[in-house]
Amino acid sequence: MKYLFFLILVSFSLVANSQDYIFNAKIRSCPEENVILTRFYGDQILIVDSILPKKSGEIKFNFPGNSAPGMYRLVFPDEKIMDFIFNKENIELSSNYYFLMDSVKVKTSKENTLFYKYLHRKRDFEIK
Numbered sequence: 412m413k414y415l416f417f418l419i420l421v422s423f424s425l426v427a428n429s430q431d432y433i434f435n436a437k438i439r440s441c442p443e444e445n446v447i448l449t450r451f452y453g454d455q456i457l458i459v460d461s462i463l464p465k466k467s468g469e470i471k472f473n474f475p476g477n478s479a480p481g482m483y484r485l486v487f488p489d490e491k492i493m494d495f496i497f498n499k500e501n502i503e504l505s506s507n508y509y510f511l512m513d514s515v516k517v518k519t520s521k522e523n524t525l526f527y528k529y530l531h532r533k534r535d536f537e538i539k
Contacts, residue, residue, distance in 0.1 A: 441468040444488040
């Protein structure tokens, strides 16, 4: 009986810890063509998923709880890219397709807020 109780308790804790996370981006002027989600693994870039954006420019990916944290990249038509950090949190951002990396506004995500602050400051420094 104790063994059964322990097994149920462990099963419940594993299910409770397997929270899914959402990546949601609104890209103005985004063409309705396939967008590929990739992730970096060492010196490799691995394809994770792909999606056709909605007419509104919304791109939404579900990250299961067991997804690897790290640097991910969206690859758009014309080889435009958008990098972001996934670290077990929901991510919400917006941008303009024609100025993809330069116009990113992070709405939800501590890591990506810092990441894009860094990228924007680096860009501003390089322009001077």
